[in-house]
Amino acid sequence: MSGEKKQQGSDKVGWVLFVVGLVGGLVVGWVLFPQVLYSTQQQPLNFNHVVHVEGGGMNCEDCHQFRPDGTYAGFPGVDNCAGCHQAPMVSGDTKTEEKLIAEYIEPGKDIPWVSYSWQPDNVFFSHAAHVKGAQMKCTECHRDVLKEAKTPLVKVNRLTGYRADTMKMFVCEDCHAAKNVPNGCDVCHK
Ligand code: HEC
Ligand code: HEC
Ligand code: HEC
Numbered sequence: 001m002s003g004e005k006k007q008q009g010s011d012k013v014g015w016v017l018f019v020v021g022l023v024g025g026l027v028v029g030w031v032l033f034p035q036v037l038y039s040t041q042q043q044p045l046n047f048n049h050v051v052h053v054e055g056g057g058m059n060c061e062d063c064h065q066f067r068p069d070g071t072y073a074g075f076p077g078v079d080n081c082a083g084c085h086q087a088p089m090v091s092g093d094t095k096t097e098e099k100l101i102a103e104y105i106e107p108g109k110d111i112p113w114v115s116y117s118w119q120p121d122n123v124f125f126s127h128a129a130h131v132k133g134a135q136m137k138c139t140e141c142h143r144d145v146l147k148e149a150k151t152p153l154v155k156v157n158r159l160t161g162y163r164a165d166t167m168k169m170f171v172c173e174d175c176h177a178a179k180n181v182p183n184g185c186d187v188c189h190k
């Protein structure tokens with residue numbers, strides 16, 4: 001009788017330990033490990049796409065251009081900002097504009113934007129093939145920048161340098177397979 005009770009008691013302790021272990025494991029796996037694995041980087045300045053494209057009537061190509069040789073310039077240089085922000089013009093967030101002028105436009109220094117989509121050097125990716133060739137929209141591969149007033153933090157994997165948004169190989173390959181684009185290793189790895 002009392003032996004049975006003891007047995008039940010230790011079963012309960014076993015369950016409690018199991019649940020504590022399980023919850024602990026989940027916390028480490030889902031909450032702590034990603035926090036340890038990823039460091040977060042803030043962009044040097046907050047950049048608001050909405051005020052420029054919807055408010056200022058600018059086009060994506062005003063800042064994201066192809067060079068004459070077909071390679072993609074990626075981020076805009078500080079010259080792209082100086083045309084309008086040489087002298088203060090902003091009525092709302094004047095702090096960020098002050099920093100833009102004092103730290104970048106006046107000394108003529110490019111702003112060190114961090115890429116959300118960084119790929120390792122051994123991957124060959126061409127914007128021209130996709131944007132000009134296949135007429136793809138930016139949002140097929142990137143987040144929709146017209147839905148945000150604040151630039152999000154960039155999550156950088158400490159081990160690999162990959163960003164949380166770095167496109168994985170299988171994603172590239174799945175689309176190529178669906179659109180009959182060659183998938184030989186040498187297409188993407190040079
Ligand atoms: C006035 C200049 C300007 C215009 C116009 C502009 N952008 Fe940008 N864009 C930037 C700057 C600066 C950054 C870097 C900061 C950031 O990521 O928000 C950027 C970053 C981006 C990124 C993030 C790329 C990555 O993965 O790191 C995408 C995607 C993008 N722009 C798409 C667009 C699209 C689509 C349009 C048109 C609807 C557009 N941009 C218009 C200046 C501009
Ligand atoms: C064609 C003109 C034009 C160009 C070029 C331009 N901007 Fe702007 N910018 C604007 C306008 C218009 C506003 C909104 C003004 C207001 O809110 O009163 C603005 C606002 C801003 C603000 C403050 C508003 C906010 O919400 O953060 C910052 C910071 C800024 N721009 C940075 C940049 C940077 C960085 C570049 C270059 C990559 C750039 N701008 C290029 C016209 C321009
Ligand atoms: C087929 C997918 C795809 C499409 C479509 C695409 N991008 Fe990208 N983008 C990428 C990849 C992948 C990278 C990372 C390249 C690297 O790090 O070598 C990138 C990087 C960028 C960067 C960061 C700067 C750089 O050169 O690394 C900007 C800015 C950018 N893209 C803007 C755009 C804009 C604007 C459009 C639409 C006109 C667009 N992209 C369309 C996949 C795409």
Ligand code: HEC
Binds near residue numbers: 124126140171
């Ligand atoms: C959503 C669809 C899609 C995604 C995602 C995509 N691609 Fe492509 N890719 C295409 C299409 C379509 C073409 C053919 C473009 C053309 O030449 O008309 C292409 C062409 C290419 C080419 C040129 C091939 C050649 O022989 O000319 C390279 C290189 C390439 N892609 C690399 C990549 C890499 C690397 C990634 C992932 C980071 C990627 N692509 C993601 C659709 C995609």
Ligand code: HEC
Binds near residue numbers: 182
């Ligand atoms: C359509 C483009 C594409 C093709 C085709 C492709 N890769 Fe990749 N590969 C990538 C991209 C993008 C990455 C970086 C992102 C990642 O690791 O998923 C990558 C990463 C890798 C890595 C590093 C993986 C890691 O986890 O560090 C290896 C190894 C690799 N590829 C081998 C191959 C081999 C072998 C082939 C041919 C059988 C091939 N790839 C074909 C796009 C491609």
